[in-house]
Each structure stands twice: as C-alpha cells, then as structure tokens.
Amino acid sequence: MRRAGRRLLLLFPAVLSLSGAAAHADPAALLRAAEGADRRLSYTGVRTVRAGGRKGETEQRVKVWHLAPDNTRVSYLDAVDGSVLLECGPGRWFYSRRRGGWRPFEWRSSPSRLDLLLRNYRVRQLGGGVVAGRPVVLLSVEPRHPGNPSKKVWIDPTCKMVLREEVRDSEGRLIAASAFERFELVRSLPASLFTPPAAATAAVPPPPLPFPPLRPRYVPPGYQEVRRNSLKRGPSPGVYLRYTDGLGTISLFQFRRGDNPDRDRFSPRGSHHWKEGRRGREWGRSDERDGRPGRLSKQIGDVHCRIIGDIATDELRKMIDSLPAPAETVRRQ
Amino acid sequence: MTCREARDRLSDYLDHDRALTTRRELEEHLQTCAACREEHRLLAATCRLLADLGSTPCPVDLSRIATAATVGTRRRWTFPSSRLALVAATAAALVAVVWPWQQPVPSPEPTGPAARVIVRDVAEVEELHRSFAVQQSLDARAGLVLYAPEWAERGR
Numbered sequence: 001m002r003r004a005g006r007r008l009l010l011l012f013p014a015v016l017s018l019s020g021a022a023a024h025a026d027p028a029a030l031l032r033a034a035e036g037a038d039r040r041l042s043y044t045g046v047r048t049v050r051a052g053g054r055k056g057e058t059e060q061r062v063k064v065w066h067l068a069p070d071n072t073r074v075s076y077l078d079a080v081d082g083s084v085l086l087e088c089g090p091g092r093w094f095y096s097r098r099r100g101g102w103r104p105f106e107w108r109s110s111p112s113r114l115d116l117l118l119r120n121y122r123v124r125q126l127g128g129g130v131v132a133g134r135p136v137v138l139l140s141v142e143p144r145h146p147g148n149p150s151k152k153v154w155i156d157p158t159c160k161m162v163l164r165e166e167v168r169d170s171e172g173r174l175i176a177a178s179a180f181e182r183f184e185l186v187r188s189l190p191a192s193l194f195t196p197p198a199a200a201t202a203a204v205p206p207p208p209l210p211f212p213p214l215r216p217r218y219v220p221p222g223y224q225e226v227r228r229n230s231l232k233r234g235p236s237p238g239v240y241l242r243y244t245d246g247l248g249t250i251s252l253f254q255f256r257r258g259d260n261p262d263r264d265r266f267s268p269r270g271s272h273h274w275k276e277g278r279r280g281r282e283w284g285r286s287d288e289r290d291g292r293p294g295r296l297s298k299q300i301g302d303v304h305c306r307i308i309g310d311i312a313t314d315e316l317r318k319m320i321d322s323l324p325a326p327a328e329t330v331r332r333q
Numbered sequence: 334m335t336c337r338e339a340r341d342r343l344s345d346y347l348d349h350d351r352a353l354t355t356r357r358e359l360e361e362h363l364q365t366c367a368a369c370r371e372e373h374r375l376l377a378a379t380c381r382l383l384a385d386l387g388s389t390p391c392p393v394d395l396s397r398i399a400t401a402a403t404v405g406t407r408r409r410w411t412f413p414s415s416r417l418a419l420v421a422a423t424a425a426a427l428v429a430v431v432w433p434w435q436q437p438v439p440s441p442e443p444t445g446p447a448a449r450v451i452v453r454d455v456a457e458v459e460e461l462h463r464s465f466a467v468q469q470s471l472d473a474r475a476g477l478v479l480y481a482p483e484w485a486e487r488g489r
Contacts, residue, residue, distance in 0.1 A: 038474075049479045051466070053459060062478055074478055079482075083482055085478065085481050087477075096485065105485045109474075109477065110465060110476070112472065112473075167470040175466060175467075176467040176471050242465055246469075247469065248470070308458070308462040
C-alpha cells in the first residue's frame with residue numbers, strides 16, 4: 001500500500017507536466033490566460049514599445065514596476081529620460097522632467113476584445129524560444145480575412161505573461177511591437193513607488209457628438225464599430241468613429257468643412273484637389289499619392305471624411321465610398 | 334539648414350504655406366535640433382490657444398473707419414481731416430489686436446481632461462489613430478507608455 005502511494009507521488013510531476021503541455025496544445029487558451037496575467041502578477045522589468053507611423057517609428061524604452069492588480073510605475077529611459085508615468089487604479093499621473101511637476105490626466109483605455117479577435121483570427125503555436133532570459137512559447141495570430149494584420153506573441157508558459165509581441169500589416173510593415181529585455185517576478189514592491197502625487201482626475205462624461213456622423217454602409221468583414229468620440233479642429237467640430245476586428249483598427253474621422261476649403265490646414269499640402277462629382281464638390285482621393293496606403297480622404301457635402309486603417313486600401317475605399325450623402329446634400333439634389 | 338533659417342520659416346510651416354519649398358529640409362532640421370523643435374512646439378501651442386479663443390467681436394466698427402479713411406472726400410463729414418481718420422484707424426487697429434489678448438486665455442485644463450480631443454493637423458489625426466491601434470493590437474498600457482509623454486504635455 002505504501003509502495004503504491006510512492007508510485008503515485010512519483011507520477012504526480014509527470015501528470016503536472018502533461019497538463020502544462022495540454023495548455024500549449026490549445027494556443028487560444030494560452031492567449032486567453034495571458035490576457036489577465038497582468039492583474040495577477042507583480043513584476044519589474046525593462047520594456048520597449050514601438051509603433052510604426054507616417055513619419056517612421058515611435059519608440060519608448062521604460063523601466064516598469066507593476067504591483068498586481070493595478071498599480072504601475074513606468075520610468076522613461078532614453079528620449080524622455082527622467083519622466084514618470086504612474087497608474088494607481090483608475091488614476092493616472094505623468095511627471096514631466098522638463099516641467100519638473102506632476103500632472104494628472106485622463107486616459108480612456110481600450111478594452112481587450114479577445115472574443116472578437118478569436119472569431120476573426122486563427123491562433124497557432126509556431127515553436128518556442130527565450131525572451132528576457134525566460135523560456136517562451138511563440139504563437140502566431142493570423143487573419144481569417146485576407147488583407148488584415150497579423151501578430152506574433154511570445155508567452156511565458158509558466159506565468160502566462162506576454163513578454164514580447166509584434167503586429168504587422170499584410171504587407172509586413174510594423175504596426176506595433178513590444179518586448180521586455182528584462183523581466184523578473186516579485187512578491188511585493190514598496191508602496192512608496194505607487195503613492196499618488198495628487199488627487200486623481202475626476203472622470204468627465206464625454207461630450208455629445210456635434211453632428212450625427214455619416215455611417216458607412218459597408219464595413220470590412222469582421223470589423224465592428226466600437227467607439228465614437230467628438231473632436232475639434234480649430235473651430236471645426238468633428239466626430240471620430242473607430243472600428244476593430246479585435247486586432248486591426250480602422251479610424252473614420254469626419255469634420256465639417258471650414259470657410260475656405262482650399263486653405264484647409266487639416267489636409268496635407270499638395271496631396272489633394274477639389275473636383276466636381278456626383279455629390280457636388282468632392283475631395284480628390286489623391287492621398288494615395290503620398291506613398292503610404294491605408295489613408296483616404298473624401299468630401300461629402302460639407303463633411304470632410306478621412307479614413308485610416310492598417311488594412312488593404314481596397315477595403316478602405318469600399319468603406320469610404322459607402323458613406324451616404326448628408327441629408328442637407330440630398331435635399332439640394 | 335541653420336537654426337535661424339529654420340525659425341524664420343516656422344510660421345509659414347505652421348500655416349501650411351504652399352510657397353514653402355523647404356518643408357522637407359525644415360522637418361529634417363526639426364528632427365535633429367531640440368531647440369528649434371521646442372520653438373516649433375511653443376509656436377504651435379500658441380496658435381492652438383489663439384484658435385481655441387474663437388472670434389471675438391471688435392469693439393469698434395473697423396470697416397466703417399477704414400472705409401472713411403480711404404474715401405476721405407466722400408466721408409469728410411464723419412472725420413474733419415484725413416489725419417484724424419488715420420489716427421482713429423490706427424487706434425482701432427490697435428484695439429482690435431490688443432482686445433483678444435485682454436481676454437482670459439483658457440488654460441489647457443491642467444487638472445482635468447480636455448472636454449473634447451483637439452487635433453490640429455493630419456499628423457495629430459494620424460497619431461490619434463495610431464494610439465488606438467497600439468492599444469487594440471498590443472495592450473492598453475503599451476499605448477499609454479508610448480503616447481503619454483506627448484499627450485500629458487498637451488493636456489489632452
């Protein structure tokens with residue numbers, strides 16, 4: 001009886017390792033487990049975040065202290081050396097070394113939409129590797145609908161923390177990337193690191209939209225509208241509609257035209273023209289000439305629309321062409 | 334391009350002047366010169382503040398005075414001499430220029446969020462899209478880490 005018990009004890013580690021392997025066998029489950037890791041784990045590390053853009057890449061290298069579930073101190077290294085970002089629950093503050101002071105600010109973060117992502121993307125395991133000195137599992141997130149971005153994620157299978165990730169568009173251009181060069185799990189961190197410097201910013205309800213936005217009749221497969229904001233450009237009111245398929249983002253900006261459209265500061269110099277179209281005076285779609293796809297502009301009545309997305313330009317064109325004429329324009333016709 | 338040349342052209346650059354042929358040169362200079370970049374940022378912030386003030390009605394009907402000054406013979410009954418008209422027009426112009434500066438300038442909400450996100454040009458619209466794209470494709474903190482320095486400075 002005692003011998004049988006010992007055998008069972010010997011089998012226990014083997015069973016545990018098998019269950020770990022089973023978790024890897026379901027990459028989507030590993031991705032889901034990784035989503036909440038930040039709320040369970042306390043850690044320190046050095047992280048670099050990059051994003052591609054119209055004028056090249058933006059990059060920040062930071063030191064991070066994270067105390068689960070929601071206290072984070074980020075100290076900027078390199079470009080804005082000495083500045084600090086502090087998150088304590090819903091409150092956020094930024095210490096500018098240049099100004100020498102703290103400032104609370106509001107940031108309405110985007111929630112993760114993993115369910116939407118799993119509907120529109122396939123997740124598979126590509127292999128393993130090492131990131132920040134820790135063994136990781138490499139997952140590939142590939143679009144079900146061609147023309148959309150793809151993602152690679154390196155996850156520590158033990159603690160389920162994402163240690164590196166990289167998102168590229170269908171042409172291979174960088175959208176965003178993040179990687180830890182150092183990462184260490186800790187049991188606790190000094191509370192003084194997370195002491196708020198002032199009262200948090202009171203949440204202010206977003207202002208109402210200044211005009212009813214034009215809604216496209218066509219939206220690329222898998223995408224859905226997730227947020228509407230009001231904007232302002234000088235005296236021109238605007239609205240911002242945002243669409244996502246869980247990974248990719250499409251932004252549709254709409255501004256009421258100013259008094260003198262030919263001097264519209266919103267438009268890039270020399271990359272647009274006015275022409276007479278079916279719906280009156282239309283904005284030429286010559287933004288494609290700036291050498292970077294994924295951006296289109298169009299004038300519909302008195303509304304200037306600009307669409308930006310890391311998706312095939314044909315899809316963006318179909319979307320912007322499906323915008324209805326505003327009621328006022330229809331009446332004129 | 335020297336710093337002096339760059340600063341001479343900053344105003345035209347902010348106005349998106351079509352005649353500015355050295356735009357690319359200027360942008361390259363701004364990328365490498367921190368002092369000029371700061372000058373550009375301050376000038377842009379001033380423009381934004383003035384734009385946010387909106388239009389303020391001029392306390393004097395400047396057009397009437399100016400018209401009177403230019404067609405002095407026909408409007409002689411309004412102003413006894415052209416010199417007086419010129420003085421009045423200059424005074425009115427001064428009032429028109431100084432008046433907006435006397436109004437309280439709204440601060441960029443140091444203790445609270447801007448009531449509405451303000452964008453100035455294509456680059457800022459692009460940045461807004463990019464910040465959401467980073468949050469959506471990586472995680473919310475990644476977007477925060479990347480854009481907080483610039484947005485906190487702007488009081489967004």
